[in-house]
């Protein structure tokens with residue numbers, strides 16, 4: 001007789017990631033157009049640039065050995081310096097302005113690991129995290145594992161609504177729960193899933209608001225800017241992080257997965273000093289350092305300017321795809337002013353589609369199955385809500401225009417519209 005396995009509480013709290021079910025479906029359904037996977041365009045991956053840098057590294061035996069050796073837990077020093085240089089250019093501040101931040105910059109295995117480590121360092125079961133409604137559903141999984149309470153705050157076309165955030169904090173205070181609020185999570189650029197960015201004029205007030213409500217303990221802001229750099233129209237505003245010059249409130253999380261290569265799985269964080277050591281120690285336990293080879297390649301690609309040229313090409317490519325996606329939705333659903341609406345992202349990879357309220361886009365809903373029959377897949381919007389009360393809307397879908405070709409985007413939108421017609425006019 002085999003003895004029963006007693007899994008840890010943490011393991012038992014962790015449910016099957018929603019995305020793996022969708023990936024299964026995508027693989028098992030031939031001819032399916034997947035607007036679901038939040039992957040990057042396959043053809044755009046920087047094969048030549050990576051080959052150039054890798055060849056140069058390995059042609060120099062000393063440099064090759066350095067790259068092939070373990071690195072440090074905090075990450076390659078040269079890369080961390082380059083990251084700060086890039087950030088200074090990105091924020092349009094004088095060179096050297098953020099030099100002191102190199103010491104608080106940690107390289108992680110994708111920004112996902114940083115999100116995990118921050119949560120592990122900061123959150124106990126019963127603590128409260130405020131997130132945008134809707135938010136990045138993979139992070140909701142991390143929060144579920146930590147056993148924390150997740151409270152959603154409404155967004156509008158300017159992203160997180162600060163009035164709603166303040167009202168939520170006041171409400172939690174009146175319940176005697178403000179001392180459990182540890183974190184506000186915001187996806188500041190072209191959010192996954194909504195495609196919406198936090199308005200420039202909300203960024204400084206958001207920092208002020210977090211500081212005002214840090215009455216019992218610091219309420220940190222976790223600024224996830226995974227899609228920064230992929231802006232198609234206009235200029236990117238200063239980050240939320242830039243409004244916290246003392247470096248006490250905002251944690252900045254960034255990644256090269258979207259702007260370079262997810263295969264490198266390299267991200268980084270700039271942390272408030274009090275979080276650096278705890279996160280560093282936890283990372284020591286996780287892996288005592290992210291892949292060194294990828295870091296050395298990236299450092300060179302940034303240093304040569306190849307990375308920056310690659311991002312410029314990506315922006316042009318995704319701008320075109322975004323335009324095709326929006327035009328196809330208009331072609332299939334009309335002007336977008338009626339019962340079916342969608343966001344008009346200025347960057348990133350996602351459009352957030354809203355269908356009539358009585359059409360259930362959830363994984364067990366009619367729209368989802370009709371879409372599968374018609375051969376198109378999306379991410380059900382329900383995955384992206386922290387739904388404490390069971391009242392989250394069920395009529396949204398996340399559409400990613402990163403992977404499909406332009407003809408597939410056109411056809412995908414057409415199939416979505418056909419599936420909606422199936423739902424609205426069911427055969428008797």
Ligand SMILES: Cc1ncc(COP(=O)(O)O)c(C=O)c1O
Pocket residue numbers: 038109110111112113136187192224226254255256257262265266267
């Ligand atoms: C909003 C957001 N944050 C973080 C990540 C994590 O990406 P990575 O771990 O590859 O850097 C993603 C990936 O899709 C994302 O969409």
